[in-house]
Amino acid sequence: MRPLRLLVAEGNPPAMRERHAASSGATPSDFYAAVLSELAAGLELPVRVDVCFPADEGANLPSGEDLDGYDGVAITGSGLNLWKAETESLAQVEFARAVYDAGLPFFGSCWGLQVAAVAAGGEVKLNPQGREIGVARSIRLTAAGLDHPMHRGRTETFDAPAIHSDEVAVMPPGGTLTATNELCAVQAAEIRHGKGVFWGVQFHPEYTFAELGGILARYTPIMIAEGFLRSEEESRAYVADLVALDAEPDRKDLAWRLGIAPSVLDPKIRRTELINWLKLQVLPAMSARGRA
Template sequence: MSRPFRLLVVEGNTKAMRERHAAVAGHTPSAFYAAVLEEAAGWEGLKATVDIAYPTDPGANLPDGAGLASYDGVVITGSGLNLWKGEPESLIQVDFAREIFRAGVPFFGSCWGLQVAAAAAGGEVKLNPQGREVGLARSIRLTEAGRAHPMHAGRGDVFDAPAIHSDEVAVVPPGGTVTAGNDLCGVQAAEIRHDGGVFWGVQYHPEYTFRELGGILERYVPAMVAEGFVRDAQEAEKHIADLMTLDADPVPRDVAWRLGVSPSASDPKARRNEIVNWLARQVAPTASARGRA
């Protein structure tokens, strides 16, 4: 390609939330996602430069339609917000997602990103009555549409993935196609076509390393105990420590076995499958068609 892809990462968290995250992890969710996109592009022999937008910040100067059209792809991160609460910080992101759809730019999102895109297209997000999915989303199954969808090319029919969420897409919007689900969450991945744009998204977090996931779970220890995932804080900390060791190379076989972590989750390239496919199969062809590659 003649130039790097120009991508935009939309930070889903408020300033206070991302600063709290950075205090533990050393980076904000959007900065982490930007680095993942650059690395994943490199796996495909591509290059990417990444800008970051902060829609929840007062006075944020968000790109308009023309500004969005100057990007080759837009990604929305996860977030600690809940759409069903109807907070202004959430609703402004739904409005921004509508602008992204209208701009016709390739669009991707993890967890919160999927929820925001679904709401922007006329779907509904609710608190999952089955409870929280924490650590790993188990036995995610591709639907018939998902098995044929390029977002999941290279995936097995059943896989695990890092996840942390209590909300779900309860009503799929018009133009939405569910491509994966599991017993706890019926919409684990979807394509959404709306107002001239195409969104690919997942409820899980293909971008996460296990160290990133473990750092996030540190904040959820009280909830993990209260909701019965572990018996006490010490058990939670042991589980988190085990998760973090899975970033070692090679992956410790005993820890992976003890936690029941499959290769689909433990191998970095397999884990980031949907991100790589989005870059190679959505961003690259679209940029080429626009004469931008």
């Protein structure tokens, strides 16, 4: 069996991803690629994961490759805003359209969901209810979501790591809402467009608590300005608890203080949608193309 071949598209332009790496230890795309490699290994699959940078001027796929050479494509989160129509954002919308045209299994977290929605005719706006940050609470599967394979193994209501200020405000034609919560109407969706099928979530199933802590440390001034925290000292304590919980997930005191449910602590449950995408989208498509 030849290796599973996946492509991760970095959602950030160079300065943003370098800033992320400085606080978290890796760029979002390198982190995402490592998680996908780990999940594939857990499924006993040989895997090769490449990274591309559609936000970069003149960017191309890895040397000598085209989309048809991959079995699936995933898009990371990003610090960009689609409603600002930045050049780096619009380039990623065009990339997403190319993925749809290629008919490849397609997944996205947070920004990835937003890009895929816009590429298929949807609209993204600043969420009038404000930022969702840290852990998204009480995400609820819709009637369609309860039966959707993307969420197989999820309870009807769950929490998940999240950080975003934008939301999919208008679902595209061919879109099916599969999860929602009080703060963000579109927490997960399937989008069928052209030849492709996209599964995506507004939260971050790929995150560890250490990764989340690194991001929140960088967001400290914003969180204080928006009233989530009162001081840098409070932020340092919160981030330290997250990092400690990542190292010792059986610390009941930390989980209680942070309000982290047991299901969120379990990486297999936390990454439900990514695992299901690999098992139920990527592998069947790979077999159907005669490449397994």
